[in-house]
Amino acid sequence: MTNDFVHIYTEIEQGKEWVDRYSGCLPLFTYVLGFTETGLIPGISAAGLTSEDRKYTAIADAEFLYYGAEHKPQYPLPPLTAGASPVFISRAVVEALHIPVYLFNAGLPYPPNVPTIDLGGSTARCLSNGNALELATVQHLLEVGLLWGDRLAAKVQGSYVVLGECVVGGTTTALAILLGLGIDAAGKVNSSHPTCNHTQKLTVVQAGLEKMKHRRGEAMMESGGSDGTEERQQRKTTPLSPVSPVSPASQVDPLELVAAVGDPMQVSMAGMAIALSRSCGVLLAGGTQMLAVYALMRAIATTYALPWRSQQVVVGTTRWVAEDPTGSTIELAQLINLSGCPVSLLATQLNFTHSRYPQLQAYEQGFVKEGMGAGGAAIAAHLYQNWQQNQLLAAIESQIERMLSINSD
Numbered sequence: 001m002t003n004d005f006v007h008i009y010t011e012i013e014q015g016k017e018w019v020d021r022y023s024g025c026l027p028l029f030t031y032v033l034g035f036t037e038t039g040l041i042p043g044i045s046a047a048g049l050t051s052e053d054r055k056y057t058a059i060a061d062a063e064f065l066y067y068g069a070e071h072k073p074q075y076p077l078p079p080l081t082a083g084a085s086p087v088f089i090s091r092a093v094v095e096a097l098h099i100p101v102y103l104f105n106a107g108l109p110y111p112p113n114v115p116t117i118d119l120g121g122s123t124a125r126c127l128s129n130g131n132a133l134e135l136a137t138v139q140h141l142l143e144v145g146l147l148w149g150d151r152l153a154a155k156v157q158g159s160y161v162v163l164g165e166c167v168v169g170g171t172t173t174a175l176a177i178l179l180g181l182g183i184d185a186a187g188k189v190n191s192s193h194p195t196c197n198h199t200q201k202l203t204v205v206q207a208g209l210e211k212m213k214h215r216r217g218e219a220m221m222e223s224g225g226s227d228g229t230e231e232r233q234q235r236k237t238t239p240l241s242p243v244s245p246v247s248p249a250s251q252v253d254p255l256e257l258v259a260a261v262g263d264p265m266q267v268s269m270a271g272m273a274i275a276l277s278r279s280c281g282v283l284l285a286g287g288t289q290m291l292a293v294y295a296l297m298r299a300i301a302t303t304y305a306l307p308w309r310s311q312q313v314v315v316g317t318t319r320w321v322a323e324d325p326t327g328s329t330i331e332l333a334q335l336i337n338l339s340g341c342p343v344s345l346l347a348t349q350l351n352f353t354h355s356r357y358p359q360l361q362a363y364e365q366g367f368v369k370e371g372m373g374a375g376g377a378a379i380a381a382h383l384y385q386n387w388q389q390n391q392l393l394a395a396i397e398s399q400i401e402r403m404l405s406i407n408s409d
Contacts, residue, residue, distance in 0.1 A: 005382045005389065007347050009322055010333045015344030018314050022281050023383045025159040029090075029099050030152060030272070031065070031373060032165050033058045033116070034106040034265035036124035036132065039169025044200060046081040046192035047168045047371065053078035058166035059112045061087040061372050062103055066114040068095060069402040074113040081193075083362035084400060086374035089350070090164065092395035093377040097385060102152065106141060107264035119144050121264040127176050128204045130211025135259040138267050142255065142300065145271020152272065153279045160281025162316075162380055163273060164373020165289060167265045174292035176205040176261035180212075180252060181295050183335055188328035189288040194366030196326040205261065212260035216252070254299035265289075270297045277312040284313065285376020287321035287329055287369070291336060291343070298341045310341040317375035320363055322347035348378035350392055357400050 008015035035058060038044065040051040048054030060075040064087050067073070077085050094101055103114060107121035121141050124132040152161055167173070171189050178185035187198050258267045269284075270293050276282045284290035294315060301308050315333070322329050322345065333345040352360040363369065381387040 005349050005387070006379055007319070007322070007349060009330045009345040009347065010337060011342045011344040014311055014342065015314055015346055018281065018311075018344060019346070019383065022160045026384060027099060027160050027162050027283070027380050028152060028156045029094060029101045029162045029164065029373065029377070029380075030104065031062065031101070032104045032106050032163065032265045032269045032272070033062055033108055033112070034121070034124070034165070034167045034263050034268070035109050036167060036169050036173055036263040037126040038124070038128070038172050038204065038263075039167070041126070041169070041200075041204065043197065044172060044204070045168050046367065049079045049081060054168045055109050057168045059108060059110055061085055061166050062112050062114050062116070065091050065094065065101065065372060066103065069399055069406055081367065082365070083367040084357070084359035086368055086371035088396055088399045088403075089374035090372045090377040092392070092399050093381045096395050097381060099380070104148070104268065106268040117148070119148075119264075119268055121268065124173070124263045126204075127173055127208040127261040128211075130208045130215060130260050132173075132208070132261055133259045133264065135256060137264070138255045138259045138262070141264055141268045142271045145268040146275045146306075149272035149275025153276050156280050158280070160283055161276050162283045162285050162373055162376045163269055164285040164376055165265045165269065166372050167263050167289070170263060170265065170289045172201045172204055173261065173263040173266065174289045175201050176208055177257060177266060177292045177296055178332075179205060180209060180257040180261060181254070181299055183295060183332075183339070185332055185335070188332040188335075190321050190324050190327040190329060190369060192368055192371070194326070196324070208261040212252075212257070215260075254296055254303055258296070266293055266296055267300075269293050270300055273297055273313060274301055274306055274308040277309045278307060280312070282313040283376050283379065284315045285317070285373035286315070286371075287317040287375070288327070288332070290315045290317070291329070291332055291345075294343050295336050310343070314344045314346055316346040316348070316379045318370050318378070319347045319349050319351075320366070320369040321375065324366070324369065326366070346379060348375050348382070349389070350378050351389060352393070355393060355397060357397060359400060360396065
C-alpha cells in the first residue's frame, strides 16, 4: 500500500485505517532518552565516532531538538562515522509545525541540559552481563510509564502521540528482547552502519541470554525446581503482579527479560504506549527498536493483564530502515504479527539523493538511517500538513545550513 509519501508494508488495512483516522490531527511528540553500556562496545554503533562520543549522543540530540541550531550547546552533536544526526529531521518538523514536545529521561549517564521529566530510572549495564538493570528499576519504569501514558493521553484527545527514542546501542538490546521473547530476529535487525554488524550483535546478545538462563536455572534449583512464577506472585505487592503464565516460547517474565538484557527506554515506552493506546493513537517512531517495544508491550500486557488496544498502535520509520538490504525489517514485523496482535509497519519515503549536502546524501549510502523519531516525524508532517518530499527536504536542509553557518563564524 502506498501514497505519495507514506508506504504501509504490513497489515495494510489496519495501517490505512490508522492513517485515515489521524490525518489532519496535530500530534504530540514524546521522546524517551536512555543509555546502555552496550553502546560503548567498539564498533557496535555508528551513532558517535568513538565510545566516549556515544556517551553524549542522546543528551546532545535532545539539546538540539529542543533549542535548535542557533543555541550554543553545552553538548554539541557528536561527530558521526558519516552523515548527520537524524535529529535534524525531527527538529525541522517540530520547529516548522510548532508541535509540542515532551522529553523523558529514563536513564542517562549525565544530566541533560534541557527541560526533561526524570522517570527515576538508571543507565543499563552492558547486556552481555545478563544483568543490565535491577528488576526493581524495570518494575518502576513500567509503572511510571503507564502513569505518564495516561497523563499524555489526556492532552491529545482525538489525536495521537509520536513516541521517539535515543539509545545508542539500542538495536542490539532490541535484538536481545526479540530473541528472548522467542522471535527469530537474528540477522533481521538494523543498525546505523551501512552494512549491519549482525555477527557482532548476535555474539553479544547470546552471551547475555546465556547468563540470564544460567541465573534463572540457579534460581529454579533454589526454589525447588519451579519456574519462579509462583514465587514472584507471592513476592510482589504491586498491581503489576503476573496473572498469567509467561510466554511458552520464552518461558521468561518480560520484565525479568528487560532487567537481564534490555535498556531503560524499552520498558518506559512500553508502559506509555500501553496506556496511550486505550484512548488515543500511538506512532512508535523507529524501526527495529520500536518493533521490539511493540513485542514487549504485547508480552507485558499478556503477562500482567493490562488492557490495551493494539489497533491504535503503528510503527513508523524511514525507508532507509524498512528497505535496508542488510536487514529484514518487513520480515521481522511479519514474524511479530504471526504470534498475535499484528502491527502495521509504515515508512516515510523521504529521499536525500538530490540533497545539496553530503551529510544528508550519506543516508542513501546506508549510514545513520533513523533515530530521534525521524521517520515518525516525517510521517507526522505528511499527515498533519500534507508535507511532501520537497517541503520536508527544504526544512531539513535549512537546519543543516544554519548549523554550518553558525559553526563557520
